[in-house]
Amino acid sequence: SEKGHDYEVYHSLEEIQNWMYDMNKTYSDLVHMFSIGKSYEKRPLFILRLGKTSQTYKRAVWIDCGIHAREWIGPAFCQWFVKEVVQTYNNDPVMQMFLNRLYFYIMPVLNVDGYHFSWTNDRFWRKTRSKSYRFGCNGVDANRNWNVQWCDEGASSDPCDDIYCGPFPESEPEVKAVAKFLRKRKHQIKAYLSFHAYAQMLLYPYSYKYEEIPNFSCVESAAHKAVNALYSVHGIRYRYGPASTTMYVSSGSSIDWAYKNGIPYAFAFELRDTGHYGFLLPDSLIKPTCTETMLAVKNITLHLLKKC
Amino acid sequence: HLYNNRYAGDQVIRVTPTTDEEAEVVRNINQQFKTDLWQPSSTFNIRTGTIVDMHIEKNTLQTFLAWLQQTGIQYRILIPDLQQEIEKQHGFKRGRSRR
Numbered sequence: 001s002e003k004g005h006d007y008e009v010y011h012s013l014e015e016i017q018n019w020m021y022d023m024n025k026t027y028s029d030l031v032h033m034f035s036i037g038k039s040y041e042k043r044p045l046f047i048l049r050l051g052k053t054s055q056t057y058k059r060a061v062w063i064d065c066g067i068h069a070r071e072w073i074g075p076a077f078c079q080w081f082v083k084e085v086v087q088t089y090n091n092d093p094v095m096q097m098f099l100n101r102l103y104f105y106i107m108p109v110l111n112v113d114g115y116h117f118s119w120t121n122d123r124f125w126r127k128t129r130s131k132s133y134r135f136g137c138n139g140v141d142a143n144r145n146w147n148v149q150w151c152d153e154g155a156s157s158d159p160c161d162d163i164y165c166g167p168f169p170e171s172e173p174e175v176k177a178v179a180k181f182l183r184k185r186k187h188q189i190k191a192y193l194s195f196h197a198y199a200q201m202l203l204y205p206y207s208y209k210y211e212e213i214p215n216f217s218c219v220e221s222a223a224h225k226a227v228n229a230l231y232s233v234h235g236i237r238y239r240y241g242p243a244s245t246t247m248y249v250s251s252g253s254s255i256d257w258a259y260k261n262g263i264p265y266a267f268a269f270e271l272r273d274t275g276h277y278g279f280l281l282p283d284s285l286i287k288p289t290c291t292e293t294m295l296a297v298k299n300i301t302l303h304l305l306k307k308c
Numbered sequence: 309h310l311y312n313n314r315y316a317g318d319q320v321i322r323v324t325p326t327t328d329e330e331a332e333v334v335r336n337i338n339q340q341f342k343t344d345l346w347q348p349s350s351t352f353n354i355r356t357g358t359i360v361d362m363h364i365e366k367n368t369l370q371t372f373l374a375w376l377q378q379t380g381i382q383y384r385i386l387i388p389d390l391q392q393e394i395e396k397q398h399g400f401k402r403g404r405s406r407r
Binding site: 122126154161163248275278282283 | 315322345346348349353363386387390394396397398
């Protein structure tokens with residue numbers, strides 16, 4: 001049951017999906033679960049919509065985790081976020097305000113096939129699991145497959161590379177499904193947040209070029225406040241800035257696509273740590289990582305509710 | 309053992325090339341040994357000053373380290389046994405809860 005779900009350990013895909021069903025059932029006034037399509041291996045792509053149902057127009061925040069299969073702290077955070085929302089709604093006025101005024105669309109695992117593969121076969125798998133019979137290598141980098149400067153610098157046309165961009169943009173059914181969902185709601189969704197690991201960074205567009213985004217000052221201000229809030233919890237420093245200069249140039253990324261699609265705040269979090277454990281962040285560090293990240297996300301949400 | 313113990317003896321090594329020549333060497337080593345690059349996500353992104361974390365399999369480890377030592381590039385072992393870290397991440401708390 002949901003009450004027995006341990007948020008301080010990593011969970012398999014099946015456990016996460018069972019938990020989603022339970023949350024949908026237990027908190028039906030705040031949580032609504034639905035599917036936006038199927039993965040390459042025909043697994044459902046589940047989303048949780050959080051928020052008080054309203055007849056009036058509500059803006060929304062999109063959060064996805066697990067674009068890259070081996071980055072397990074991402075899905076752990078997505079679960080933590082949902083838990084915090086439902087458990088604090090009744091006694092946290094800020095959370096009440098969020099859920100009354102907004103919806104949160106949470107996709108705990110975007111790359112469901114890859115995540116399952118990383119649990120059962122190859123712990124360090126990154127890509128999707130689509131097959132390329134011609135070249136003998138499987139999978140596409142789901143963060144190089146979006147239709148924005150697709151397969152340019154920082155992506156690869158070699159199917160055997162970990163940053164393979166795919167045979168064409170949105171070739172991956174997971175990417176296509178999310179893109180279709182966001183395109184349909186482009187006027188509603190005001191923030192796109194994607195969770196990765198590891199580097200301890202908060203990144204915003206552009207990834208594919210060195211230019212400044214038009215609303216740089218608003219986005220930079222939101223990022224600055226978010227990393228300060230994050231630091232205030234456990235003293236963990238996150239760098240922040242445009243992905244192209246803070247990390248490296250990459251094309252076809254989800255944050256660039258979301259931004260190009262009209263979502264004014266598009267962020268990629270690279271969660272803990274900076275390499276001591278890397279992808280193998282111990283479960284004992286799930287709670288501090290998620291607690292500090294939660295505050296950063298709340299900050300960004302507060303920022304977008306104000307006029308900038 | 310998880311994953312049939314396939315990661316036993318594998319290591320994660322960190323190098324930070326300090327010159328363009330070292331960066332070129334590190335790119336070449338990665339391509340030659342087909343390492344599992346943890347960061348950055350591609351050899352294309354390896355430049356001077358880039359922190360490079362590589363997962364090296366046990367059966368190529370000695371050769372890889374020997375080659376790296378020959379180049380004089382400083383390196384650090386981040387994770388000396390990947391299987392141990394995987395086991396720690398996976399089940400420690402669950403085992404405790406079960407007990």
